[in-house]
Amino acid sequence: MLSFQLERLKEILADNGIEADSTTIQGDNLEANFIKIEISEDTPERKFTSKGKKKKRERFKVNCIMPNSPFIQELATKLASERLTEIYLEFMKKIRNKKLMSDILGIEETSNDNILFKAFAEQYGELWLTTNEKEQELFQQFKQKAISVLDKYLEEEKAPRETEEEIK
Template identity: 50%
Template structure:
């Protein structure tokens, strides 16, 4: 579900009340027993002038800045965004909408005077196993001042990490026919096609759970061993 709050922004002291007014007649959309992800987006341009966050008065109990000897403009920005996210979370709790994940983020919206709210079902596994025991994961709240910057950074880190993995593994082999077979594509001498095939099949390895990383790594090692053994026997 998506809702757009108009004539407001991230500095609105009654933002949560406006959200409550909108969600009040929508509670039937949320099924009991289901868990949801919550994302509140504001226009990313609002963080260009960090000094504007100083105008937002945080309640004394929520003002972490009072507890710091020194604070910068970025500290205040995170405090304000975190406070507003907490206020919005309280509206979810008030309306019995269960959630494990909540995010407030700057994004490229069509106007600086709107807040976009997205609430979607969270189908991710919430139970992890540690040393044979099951543990329920807690709620995760995220403050992302600039989603475009974060996406670009993640893409850059992903590319660098995957390139490192690719060349570490395939620099030893060098034979592109064998590499093609390992990656299960038609034989090619095109390095870019080989790398893209690697990313498609094993791209999750750079940033995932340890279990998933091990699963993919084992799959790659087993496939590599299988193909190399075949060529060894010829």
């Protein structure tokens, strides 16, 4: 339906002498029952060849269709939240300690899952929809922070034992 409407709009513009190289139709919740049309002019830039001749800029046609914008935004937010929750829970299954997770995320120690998840989402929010390369980079970053925090905890545990042995 939206593609038909977009094609019809292009026909009406052409009938009125308006050439449309880039057209977009985006659903939106409008307060009244009307169609909002925005037209902006894109004048061609002139380029010069190496011989000094004028040359028109190459043009191409772009058509974009986006259904109901608020619905898409709501759906994307829901999918992001679900995916990040899955990833967060997988990490928590492996770490099993909220104090450690707090340190890994660089926040004040807390046992509140909401605070931990919010910090996780702020730092690793891109994980819900990213390239494999970026995903590996973020996982590696998390892994390095986790190893650093674990090393710190191991050093702290060794220190009291050494002093106890020195006392004996």
